[in-house]
Amino acid sequence: MKLLLVEDEDAIRSAMTRGLTRMGHIVESADSLTAARNCLESFSPEALLTDLKLPDGKGLELAGELGIPFIVMSGFAGFDDAVKAMRLGCVDFFTKPVSIRDVHARLEGIAEISVQSALSVLETSTDGLHIISAGAQSIQRQQLVSQSAEWNDSNEAEERWSLWQADLANDKERQVLAELMQCAPSGKITVNYSDTGSSFYLDASVDWVAHAERKIWLEEAAHRSILREHGCIVECGHG
């Protein structure tokens, strides 16, 4: 896969370039956003692997410009950064130190998806965020609407859910919301709605051992899920 690697730490950049090249990827690397943009004049990458924080800006800026699948690496990022990245279409978010093998596995996944599915990019306009999906025959534009709620105890969680549940598309999404809100005594949840489904972002600490049965249910119900000890993402499709 043709890959653009943007990383300002020399040791990490050269190790990743060597490792990923050995695994069969064609890697061009840059140590800043400016260097990456210069590189793009003669190189068309299929995927971007970028550090979040670069000397002249954030890797997400470049990701937004390129509109290709991208992976973010960061030493300091928190859940909010991961959510921001995911909203821009980030396919994975690695905390440093990053395993080259894990990155390679994710790139293999991207290569498969790129063959099978249409390209989607996020557009910001005066009336909010939109997902632009380009298929073989048509281009679709759909508005992205978000809603959030916070709770500090189980009663408050149920209260918030009761007020919110009518806005969700179906009982499965209502249950996903309820199950996520029961994972932690306090937390914050954000739901992004789109025509094709909803994405749930839980910002809370979760003991998945204590919620093992709930974890199984969520993984079954989701189209895609990333369930971590802090910060969980569950996507549900309408189809």
Added chain:
Amino acid sequence: MDNGADVAYWSGLLVWPENLIFAGVIEMSAVTGVGVWLQQALRKHPRQAVVGASPAIKRQLQAAGLPILWYATVEEATIAQTAQTAGVSTSEREMLWG
């Protein structure tokens, strides 16, 4: 129809813990979703007779490995339960006649 059976009728989207009444037979045709908390509650009632669950709910509860006895109708569940309880068990015999 009052068939004299010990039946609890549950309904709605049961995704938050609440005090549900358990009975010999639980009628679930008006239940639209079952939360994980209820899976856990049902686990405490082994061999619970259930009727009327939608295929999706039945699939979920079966996948969770719950020891539920599934029946097509309340009548069928009642007959099965009566058959199970007919006669005098060993423990009952011991209790009565030592």
